[in-house]
Amino acid sequence: MKSLLYVTLLYLCLALLAAGCSNSAPVPACTAVEVVGVNCDTGWYILKLQDDSEELASKSGSYVGQLHGGYVTTDNLPEAYRQVGQRAQLRLELNTSYGPRCVATAMMYPAVRVTEVCGADNK
Numbered sequence: 001m002k003s004l005l006y007v008t009l010l011y012l013c014l015a016l017l018a019a020g021c022s023n024s025a026p027v028p029a030c031t032a033v034e035v036v037g038v039n040c041d042t043g044w045y046i047l048k049l050q051d052d053s054e055e056l057a058s059k060s061g062s063y064v065g066q067l068h069g070g071y072v073t074t075d076n077l078p079e080a081y082r083q084v085g086q087r088a089q090l091r092l093e094l095n096t097s098y099g100p101r102c103v104a105t106a107m108m109y110p111a112v113r114v115t116e117v118c119g120a121d122n123k
Contacts, residue, residue: 030089030118037084039073039109041100045082046109047072047090073100073109078117089118 032050039046048071072092081088092112099111 028091028093028115031092033088033090033092035077035081035084035086035088036071039100040102041075044073044075044100045077047074047077047112071109072112074112074114075100076114078114081117090114091116091118 033047034050036046036048038044074092074095078088080086091114093115095111095113099108102108
């Protein structure tokens with residue numbers, strides 16, 4: 001009888017563990033960006049991050065991560081936003097696997113990947 005109770009408790013614990021692991025991974029917060037210009041390497045664009053991203057992330061329950069304002073560079077900016085002065089709401093994550101190849105005198109910005117365009121298109 002005791003072994004049946006232990007087995008039942010074991011299965012209950014495993015079921016709770018499986019249910020807890022089924023939650024989706026957190027996603028980066030939508031960040032307001034403005035396209036500043038083309039970076040030193042072909043296909044890379046410099047984006048200026050707006051300062052209110054932390055406030056928006058706290059309201060939405062998302063996380064900001066290591067991007068807290070300033071400038072970043074990306075090579076997968078959607079075609080519709082590749083003009084200087086364009087503004088967009090994007091989900092960004094750090095791209096640690098590669099970056100633009102610039103000469104040593106150029107300013108280096110953190111490389112990011114655009115994971116999603118937020119806003120009117122996604123409603």
